[in-house]
Structures are given as structure tokens and as C-alpha cells.
Amino acid sequence: MTDPAAALAQMLGPKGWLSGEEAEPYRQDWLKRYGIAPLGVARPISTAQVAEIVTLCCDAGMNVVPQGGNTGLCGGAVVERAGGIILSLSRMAAIGEPDAASGSVVVDAGVILSALHDALAPHGLVFPMHLGAEGSARIGGLIGTNAGGSHALRHGMMQNLVLGLEVVLPDGSIWNGLRAVQKDNAGYQLRKLFCGAEGTLGVVTRAVLKLSPAPKQRATALLTLGDSAAAVAFGTYLRGEAGEFLTGLEFFCDFGLSLALKHLPGLSFPLESRGDVHVLVELTSSSTRVQLDDILASALEWGMERGLILDGALAMSDAQRAHFWRLREEQPEGQRLEGEQLKHDISVPVGRIAEFIDKGQALCQGILPGVRINPFGHLGDGNIHYNLSPPQGEADFAGKAPEIAQALAALATEMAGSFAAEHGLGRAKIVLADRNRSPVERDLMARLKHALDPLNTMNPGVIIANPSGKKNFPMNGIS
Amino acid sequence: MTDPAAALAQMLGPKGWLSGEEAEPYRQDWLKRYGIAPLGVARPISTAQVAEIVTLCCDAGMNVVPQGGNTGLCGGAVVERAGGIILSLSRMAAIGEPDAASGSVVVDAGVILSALHDALAPHGLVFPMHLGAEGSARIGGLIGTNAGGSHALRHGMMQNLVLGLEVVLPDGSIWNGLRAVQKDNAGYQLRKLFCGAEGTLGVVTRAVLKLSPAPKQRATALLTLGDSAAAVAFGTYLRGEAGEFLTGLEFFCDFGLSLALKHLPGLSFPLESRGDVHVLVELTSSSTRVQLDDILASALEWGMERGLILDGALAMSDAQRAHFWRLREEQPEGQRLEGEQLKHDISVPVGRIAEFIDKGQALCQGILPGVRINPFGHLGDGNIHYNLSPPQGEADFAGKAPEIAQALAALATEMAGSFAAEHGLGRAKIVLADRNRSPVERDLMARLKHALDPLNTMNPGVIIANPSGKKNFPMNGIS
Known part of the structure; x- marks a missing residue:
């Protein structure tokens, strides 16, 4: 039998197959808690190549770990079993022409989220997914982890934004589900199943994503509140009175603020009063006929009259808006540096x-x-x-x-x-998961994994530790 | 072995087990194309009873067909194989106290959609799913078919509105996934998988549904347009300029209008001009600070100036709004009567x-x-x-x-x-489906069905004709 690494090297060429020192940057997860040296890193340039790689690994009994931007926090995108390879779609990063009339775009899984934002800007369209890692997170990883982020309250998670998918399955076959409609009830909702499957059921190679009209206006406020109960009460009011425009409703506490201010040079807090809780509100609208500033100001007034809001400021420029967001987004970094x-x-x-x-x-x-x-x-x-x-x-x-x-x-x-x-x-x-979810639920997941990946080729040890355990699959098929 | 029908009759009592003449109303589908006499109709009053019924049927090799309001159009909720029973959750119709601060409610699967609408009204909340059959369709059936309807453009389909589920699985075990949060990435998105599974993977018994604030205002227009290209162009404009408020954007053609006017006494068309296409636009807002009538009027002006809209009227009362909607919703009935x-x-x-x-x-x-x-x-x-x-x-x-x-x-x-x-x-x-979807896709669905229902107890013959066919499951588990 041919050496599988040699076969991959030959199939993919020097740019497409990294090993030894070159594979090192892919080894560990973001928090540096997981990861052994992979046999190598495959960097295919086409769906057909992905299928060839998966087929070869399946035949050779090697495991395949898809890795996107490697910004995940749960160690799901690195190798932990000897002989596994990392599959990076970073060279598959094409963005199709957006369909403005229908509100969709076809993208490769290797596209970086912020690159998609940039590409859509001239078309007056947005892909409304925003999170701290958007400068490095890739579409495939965002789908694999069913990413949420700060706009999910309005636009949903990845599973709400994916219309269609192309996936290379664990046996190397290609599922072309690249449809571009919300309403498709022709059987099970496969497109949803792959969102959040963390690469354990196949490799997402392309997606049709749902787009929204770009906001034409934006109103942002930074607030100080007395406690989290006040924040919840104000949030409930906002969802009722301004829910159609509410695109961001974020919070952080005063301890987190202290850490960020202590560790991040140049960061400052623009309000006079501090309190237990700080809230960032952002309203956006794609309509020019809505008085967004008035709507926000009136909501703040409501909150101040009731003593919920102790202090606050409206962003008067994009720079100020960016600064407000930075106070929220630097929370993880401030704490890391502590x-x-x-x-x-x-x-x-x-x-x-x-x-x-x-x-x-x-x-x-x-x-x-x-x-x-x-x-x-x-x-x-x-x-x-x-x-x-x-x-x-x-x-x-x-x-x-x-x-x-x-x-x-x-x-x-x-x-x-x-x-x-x-x-x-x-x-x-x-x-x-094993402690807090029922055996019935864990068994359901194990059954799904086993049904789609019976040889446990794809990202083994993630989501399900032991998909073919006897407990899950008694001989009569009923548990 | 005990006679299973006798066992069910004893378990469920005279209200809970219907057979013979009493089962007749459940026999045929809405379009009267499918259905043989079931062995009987089980009408349980609790999830535990559903589980007992499914376990008994599973053990006896009998198939179980869940039936909601029986308003489906594809024959998915009636018995077609001898010895099957119908499972109706019509006696499980409790609606929990809505959680207004979180925007959710727990409901039994037997709740009729319009009953849920009515129950929420005093709370200032809505469940934003609307379709012609809402007076008889039940939540379980809406989940099973992943219903869409006329508000899906804004609020999504059932899969977007279901936060959590309770499901009796084909082996009689109960999956309690009654969580009440959008963000739950603890493994595969099971809640999505059961949306649209048409009862082939288990019986949905309860659900946590996502609610929205009730609209505080509404603006509705009925329009005549020259052709469907004009309708598409106007729709694109509306999504851009008034997308946040766009709750209904429906169309029907002049032939359909003629049929409805011909067959439905009392129906009239309120515009002077007719054209190839008629469009119903409805904007709603839960904000009091938005000039919804002005926004709609300005959009209509835009359409008229460009010659897209030939005639139109704004609804001046709720009665008129209801009449506009009736013109759209009677389209199926007008044609049926033809x-x-x-x-x-x-x-x-x-x-x-x-x-x-x-x-x-x-x-x-x-x-x-x-x-x-x-x-x-x-x-x-x-x-x-x-x-x-x-x-x-x-x-x-x-x-x-x-x-x-x-x-x-x-x-x-x-x-x-x-x-x-x-x-x-x-x-x-x-x-x-077999002709227009790839063998890879059909095989994926067959694998899922086989994984969760290896004995093919639940609604056999729906979605997948032959889930354990040799083609789908070669001995090595790879196809």
C-alpha cells in the first residue's frame, strides 16, 4: 500500500500539502489547550480535490479534521489522534456575484468573514454576521460551529443564514444542496444538520448565504446601568418598542471594564458614571424614512425616567461608534491579559x-x-x-x-x-454534554454520527466521544 | 400475544381509542387522494401515553401515523399500510403561560394555530405564523411539515420559530429538548431535524415557540400591476426601503381572481383596473414612532411613477384589510370549485x-x-x-x-x-424527489431515517419510500 502522506503530497503539490515545520501553525487550537502534530495539512483548491482527500483518508483509515480560521474556543479543529490530517480550505475563497434581487450569494467555505463583508459593500448588501474573530474566521468554520455573534438577536445564527450547502461526505461523495431559497421542504432539513456539526458529518465546501439590504442609518448608545436586572428590564422595553431596528444589544460588567482599561493602552471609558453593568445598544435601518435617532433617544429617556439608566452617550461619529464597540469586544482580551x-x-x-x-x-x-x-x-x-x-x-x-x-x-x-x-x-x-443532556439526546446524536460517518473518519472525538459504543447501538437497533 | 387493538382500547379508554365508524373522519387526506381505514385512532392525553402507544406499536410491528389538523396537501398524515394506527394529539392542547420578558411559550402539539393566536392576544405577543388553514392546523403538524405561510418572509418558517421540542422517538423513549433559547450549540441541531420530518422520525408532543411583540400598527395595500416582472421589481424595492416592516407580500393573477369572483358569493374586487398580477402588501410595526402609512404611501408612489403599479388602494379599516386578504386566501377555494x-x-x-x-x-x-x-x-x-x-x-x-x-x-x-x-x-x-434530487441526497435522508427508526415504525412510506433498501445500506456502511 502506498504511503498515504506521500500520496497526498503528490496529489496536492507543495502548496497543497504542508508537513513538518510548515504544518506547525495549524497544530494547536486558539486557547492552546489541544492539538498534536498532524500528519500534514491538506490545502485543496476545489471540491473535487476535497473529495479525493477524504476518499483517500477514508480508505487509509486516517482521520480528517477540518480547520477554518482556527478561532474556535472548544478545541474542535485540531488533531488529537495520531495519523490525522488537517483539512484547510483557505485556498478555496471565491465569492460569487451577489444576487441583489434575491438577496443571496454563493461563497466558498474558505472565505474569511470580513472579506465577505468588504466584497458586499459596493452592492448595498450585507451578510449580517458579526463577531470578534471576523477578521480570521472562515465561512466553513462559522457554519460548522453554527456561529452566533452580536447580530444574532436580529438576524439569527448561521443556521438561519444558510440557504444551501455543498458538503463532501465522509465517504468522499459530494452532496450538492446549493439551493438558494428559504422554502425547501423536500425532505429532512439537511442544510440545518450540517450547521453546528463541527465537521463531524462532512466537510462544508460551499454555501449559499442569505443577504440583507445594507443599513442606511445607524444609532448607537453606550449606557451605564445599576445592575443586570435594570439591563434586562430595559432590553425587554427595547425589543417591544424598537425591535424592528435592534441589531445589537450587548453588555459587560464593571469588573470586565476595569480589566480592559487596565490592560489595553489607548482604551478609555467615555461616560462620567460607572455602574455594575454597561450596555451597548445599536439600532439600524435600511429605510430612510425612519427617525432612528429619535427612536433611540426616546427609549433612553424612558429608561432614565425609570431610573434604569444612570448615564449614557449617543455615538456622534463612526469613530465614536467604533470605540463603543471596542469596549465590548475587548472584554475577552482584557481578561486574557490579566x-x-x-x-x-x-x-x-x-x-x-x-x-x-x-x-x-x-x-x-x-x-x-x-x-x-x-x-x-x-x-x-x-x-x-x-x-x-x-x-x-x-x-x-x-x-x-x-x-x-x-x-x-x-x-x-x-x-x-x-x-x-x-x-x-x-x-x-x-x-x-454527557452530564447535562439526557442519555436519549446523546444517543440520538451518536446515531446521527454513526449513520453518516460509520467509520468515524471525520473529526473523531468531537461532539461524540464514542459514536459506535455498544450502549448506543444494541443489536436490535432499539435502545 | 394480546390483540394490539384491544390493548390500545384498554390503555386509552373510549375517548382515547376510536375505531370503525368513529375513525372514519381521520381516514382520508384533505385532498381525498390517500388513506385506508386505520386499525384505529389513538387520542392520548399525555406524553407518557404517547410513549406507551409508540412502544406498543413498535413491539407489535404496527406502524404509527401522526395526524395533526389533517390539512396537509401531500398525503403525509394518513395510513396507507394495513394495520397502521393514526395518532392524533387533539386532546393534548394546553398552552402555557407566555414568558413575555423572554418571548416564548410552551405549547402542546395538539394546539390549533388560531387558538394560540387568540391566547396570546391579551399578552401583547404574537406567534407570527399565518396560513389559510390556521383554524384547523395544529402545532405538531406545522412542525412536522415545517410550515411556511404568508409571514415567513419576515419571521421564517416553523424551524425558525421553534426553540425547543419534546419528541417521542420511534422506540418509545422521550427526548426532552424543551429548551427556550435560540443559542444552543451543544451538538447537532436536533430541534431543526424534527421540523419537516413529517412524523417519520418520531412524534412531536410539545414545543417551545418563539414569540414576537404584537404589532401596534399595520398598513395594507391591494395593487394591480402589469405583469409579474413589475411585481418582482416592486418587491425588490420594498425589501430595500421597508424591509423591516414587510410582513406580507403576496400575489395572485387575474385568472385566479376571476375564478374566486365567479365561485365565491359576496367576494368583490375593489380596484377599478385589473391587470395580469395583483399584489397584497402588508407592513406592520411594533413601534409607535414609525409613520407606517407614509412609508407605504411613498413606496406606492415610487411604483406608480415608474409605471410598475397601475392601480391600488390602501385599506382604510380592518374590514377592508380582511377583504384584501380574503381575495388572496380564497385563491385555492375558487380554483377547487372550478x-x-x-x-x-x-x-x-x-x-x-x-x-x-x-x-x-x-x-x-x-x-x-x-x-x-x-x-x-x-x-x-x-x-x-x-x-x-x-x-x-x-x-x-x-x-x-x-x-x-x-x-x-x-x-x-x-x-x-x-x-x-x-x-x-x-x-x-x-x-x-427521487427524480430531481441526487442519489447522494436521497441516500443521506434514508440513512437518517434508518438511524432513528430502524424498524420503520413511524409513518412509513412518507419522505422515504424504502429506508432500508440495499442500495442505501451496503454492508460496509459506505455507498
Whole structure:
């Protein structure tokens, strides 16, 4: 039998097959917690080449790990089993001509999100997905992780923005589902199944994405509020009175603000008063006949009259707007620079955010007194990045990380929420999934994985640790 | 072995188990094309009872066909194999207290859509799904068929409105996925998979639905346009300038209007001029600070100045608004009363609707000269109910129905659209699916079905004719 690495090298050429030192930049995940040296990195230039690679690996019993921009936080895009290869679609980055009349565009999976934003700008169209990593995250990875981000409250997650897909399946066959319509009920919703599958069911190679008209106006405010209950109350009012325009509703707390101001030179806080919670509101409209500034100002007035809003400023320029957003988006970086940290990606129903923050604090302090809690994220859809720094003066979490993670996961679960809101399970959260989701649910997922990837070629060990375990597949097919 | 029917009768009691004459109303589908007498109709009152029923049927080798309001058009909710039972959740119709702060509600699958609308009204909330059958369609059936309807352009289909699900699986186990958050990426998107599965993967028993604030204002217009190209151009403009408010954008043609006026006493057309195409526009807003009438009036002015709109009227009262909607919604009934008909449920990218209508007409006339074409539906999302009446003076389609259906399906497919836009495949469209979708895609669906329902207990013969066919499952698990 031919050496599979040699066969891949020959198939793909020197630009298409990286090994040794050249493969090193692909080895570890973003948080540097996972990853062994891959056999190599395949960088195909076409769907046909992807299919050839997957077929070869399937035949050779090698595992294939698709990697997009490698900005994921759960270790789902690096090799952990010897002999695996990384599949990077970075050379497949074509953006089709947008169909303005229909509001869609066909893109390769290797397209970087911000490159798509730039390409659409001259057409008066937007792809309304925004997140901190947009300068490096690729469409394929965003689909694989069903990314959410800061505009999801209005436009939904990737699964709401994907009309059609092309996927290379684990056996090397190509599924062409590149349709460009919302309404397609010809059988199971395959396009949804691949959103969030983290490359375990196949490799997304192309997508038809849904576009929106570009906003013609924008109104942004930065606010100080007394506590998270006030933030929730104001958010509820905003969704009712300005829901059609509400594109961003983000929050961060004063501890997170302190860390960002301490560690990031040039960052400043423009309001006079600080409070427990800071909120960023952004309204946008593609209509010129809407008085967006008035609508925002009137909502702020409502909040101030009721004592919910303690201080606030409207962005008077794009530079100021960008500065407001930076205060929110630098939250992870500020905390990273403070030292050790624990990240939790929680969602709860939006009306219960304050309750989660209060109960979560009691739980965390009970487990590790003095732990410093930094909740921030998406007030508009209940997604809290509930991150922790060690107690002041401590370097780490005294071995309490798993206990804290489980306590928060159980709380989110009890509140009809999720412990894996927008970052996925990857490898990092399989233990939480096994503990907090029912055996019935975990078995359903194992069955899906086994049905589409019976040889466990695609990204093994992600989402499902053991898809062909006896527990999941008794001989009579019924469990 | 106990007689399964006797066991079900004993388990469910006289209200819970109908047979003989009592089962007759459940036998046939809406269009009276499918259905044999079921062994009986099970009407459970709890999820636990649903699970008992499914377990019993699974053990006895009997098939289970979930039936909602039985308003489906593809024959997916009636028994076609001897010994099957119908499972009706009509006695499971509880509506939970809506969570206004979070925008969600928990409902039983047997809830009728219009009952949910009524229950939400006092809370200032809406469930934004509207379709002709809303007075009889049940939530379970709407989820099973991934219903779309006339508000889908703004709010999406059922799969966009379902946050969480409870499902009794084919082996009788219960999956509790009743979470109430949009952002839940803890593994595969199971909640999406059951939307549109037409009861072939399990029985949806409860759901957490996403709610929106109730509109505080509404502006509605009925228009006459010269042709479908004008309608598409005006629709594109509206999506750009008033997209945030655009809740309905419907069309019907003059032939359909004639049929409705001819057959439905009391229906009248309020505009002076008629044209090839009539359009209904509805804008809504939950904000009081938007001049909705002005926005609509200005859009109409734009259309009239360009000669796209030939005539139009704004609804001046709720009665008038209801009359405008009735003109659109009576399209199917007017055609039904004309005699024989063929229904096709097409979607194409919205910018290509006019192209489809033109090309479709040429195809149909080529196959059956004189056939009378009545396209109507959802201009805003590209969903065309492309229905036909026989040539004037003829009673039927001269055996050409399959040829016409395939020609239209092939055309929609070629245009990146679907031949099963919002009604599903059921039994009626499996032949079209097998002809117009790739073997790879059909095999993927068969694998999913086999993985979740290996004994083919749930609604056999729907979506997939032969889920365990040798073709789909070669011994090595790879095809």
C-alpha cells in the first residue's frame, strides 16, 4: 500500500500539502489547550480535490479534521489522534456575484468573514454576521460551529443564514444542496444538520448565504446601568418598542471594564458614571424614512425616567461608534491579559439573565471564595460569556475549574438554557454534554454520527466521544 | 400475544381509542387522494401515553401515523399500510403561560394555530405564523411539515420559530429538548431535524415557540400591476426601503381572481383596473414612532411613477384589510370549485419569479395546449403555488399530470429552487424527489431515517419510500 502522506503530497503539490515545520501553525487550537502534530495539512483548491482527500483518508483509515480560521474556543479543529490530517480550505475563497434581487450569494467555505463583508459593500448588501474573530474566521468554520455573534438577536445564527450547502461526505461523495431559497421542504432539513456539526458529518465546501439590504442609518448608545436586572428590564422595553431596528444589544460588567482599561493602552471609558453593568445598544435601518435617532433617544429617556439608566452617550461619529464597540469586544482580551481564566458560554431565556448572574455568582463564590466574575455578552439573546479570573493574588483556580463548569452548566440547564450557547462542544465540552443532556439526546446524536460517518473518519472525538459504543447501538437497533 | 387493538382500547379508554365508524373522519387526506381505514385512532392525553402507544406499536410491528389538523396537501398524515394506527394529539392542547420578558411559550402539539393566536392576544405577543388553514392546523403538524405561510418572509418558517421540542422517538423513549433559547450549540441541531420530518422520525408532543411583540400598527395595500416582472421589481424595492416592516407580500393573477369572483358569493374586487398580477402588501410595526402609512404611501408612489403599479388602494379599516386578504386566501377555494386541478408548490429565488412564471407557462402549454395556469402565493419569499385547471371545456388533464409536475420540478431545480417549498413531500412527491434530487441526497435522508427508526415504525412510506433498501445500506456502511 502506498504511503498515504506521500500520496497526498503528490496529489496536492507543495502548496497543497504542508508537513513538518510548515504544518506547525495549524497544530494547536486558539486557547492552546489541544492539538498534536498532524500528519500534514491538506490545502485543496476545489471540491473535487476535497473529495479525493477524504476518499483517500477514508480508505487509509486516517482521520480528517477540518480547520477554518482556527478561532474556535472548544478545541474542535485540531488533531488529537495520531495519523490525522488537517483539512484547510483557505485556498478555496471565491465569492460569487451577489444576487441583489434575491438577496443571496454563493461563497466558498474558505472565505474569511470580513472579506465577505468588504466584497458586499459596493452592492448595498450585507451578510449580517458579526463577531470578534471576523477578521480570521472562515465561512466553513462559522457554519460548522453554527456561529452566533452580536447580530444574532436580529438576524439569527448561521443556521438561519444558510440557504444551501455543498458538503463532501465522509465517504468522499459530494452532496450538492446549493439551493438558494428559504422554502425547501423536500425532505429532512439537511442544510440545518450540517450547521453546528463541527465537521463531524462532512466537510462544508460551499454555501449559499442569505443577504440583507445594507443599513442606511445607524444609532448607537453606550449606557451605564445599576445592575443586570435594570439591563434586562430595559432590553425587554427595547425589543417591544424598537425591535424592528435592534441589531445589537450587548453588555459587560464593571469588573470586565476595569480589566480592559487596565490592560489595553489607548482604551478609555467615555461616560462620567460607572455602574455594575454597561450596555451597548445599536439600532439600524435600511429605510430612510425612519427617525432612528429619535427612536433611540426616546427609549433612553424612558429608561432614565425609570431610573434604569444612570448615564449614557449617543455615538456622534463612526469613530465614536467604533470605540463603543471596542469596549465590548475587548472584554475577552482584557481578561486574557490579566492571567489565568475560565470561559463559560451560557445561554438562558433573556428575561432570566439577571437571575442567572445572581445565582451563578452565589454558586461560584461557594466553590471558590473570592473568584472574580466577568459576565459579558449578548443581552439581546440571553448569551452570557460567563468568564472567571482567579481570586485576587491567586494564579489559578485551585483545581476547582471542573466543579465550577458543572455548577454553571447545571444552572443553565435548569433554567431551560444551554452550557454551549454559540461556541459548540468541540472536545472541551463533551463531559458537560454527557452530564447535562439526557442519555436519549446523546444517543440520538451518536446515531446521527454513526449513520453518516460509520467509520468515524471525520473529526473523531468531537461532539461524540464514542459514536459506535455498544450502549448506543444494541443489536436490535432499539435502545 | 394480546390483540394490539384491544390493548390500545384498554390503555386509552373510549375517548382515547376510536375505531370503525368513529375513525372514519381521520381516514382520508384533505385532498381525498390517500388513506385506508386505520386499525384505529389513538387520542392520548399525555406524553407518557404517547410513549406507551409508540412502544406498543413498535413491539407489535404496527406502524404509527401522526395526524395533526389533517390539512396537509401531500398525503403525509394518513395510513396507507394495513394495520397502521393514526395518532392524533387533539386532546393534548394546553398552552402555557407566555414568558413575555423572554418571548416564548410552551405549547402542546395538539394546539390549533388560531387558538394560540387568540391566547396570546391579551399578552401583547404574537406567534407570527399565518396560513389559510390556521383554524384547523395544529402545532405538531406545522412542525412536522415545517410550515411556511404568508409571514415567513419576515419571521421564517416553523424551524425558525421553534426553540425547543419534546419528541417521542420511534422506540418509545422521550427526548426532552424543551429548551427556550435560540443559542444552543451543544451538538447537532436536533430541534431543526424534527421540523419537516413529517412524523417519520418520531412524534412531536410539545414545543417551545418563539414569540414576537404584537404589532401596534399595520398598513395594507391591494395593487394591480402589469405583469409579474413589475411585481418582482416592486418587491425588490420594498425589501430595500421597508424591509423591516414587510410582513406580507403576496400575489395572485387575474385568472385566479376571476375564478374566486365567479365561485365565491359576496367576494368583490375593489380596484377599478385589473391587470395580469395583483399584489397584497402588508407592513406592520411594533413601534409607535414609525409613520407606517407614509412609508407605504411613498413606496406606492415610487411604483406608480415608474409605471410598475397601475392601480391600488390602501385599506382604510380592518374590514377592508380582511377583504384584501380574503381575495388572496380564497385563491385555492375558487380554483377547487372550478373543477379538477393540479397543485404545485414551487419556490425559486425571489428575483427569478417572473422568469419561472414565463418559462413554466411555455412548458405547460407545450405539454397540454390550453391548460389554464393560476400562479399565486408568496412574492416575498419566492414561493409560488403554481396551480392548473384543465383547458376550457375539458374535465381533466388528459393524463399529462405527471409530465407537467416533472417539467415544473425540473425547472425549479435548475433555478436553484424547490418543487416542495412549504407543503413537504408526504407520499405525493416522493417520485419527484427521487427524480430531481441526487442519489447522494436521497441516500443521506434514508440513512437518517434508518438511524432513528430502524424498524420503520413511524409513518412509513412518507419522505422515504424504502429506508432500508440495499442500495442505501451496503454492508460496509459506505455507498
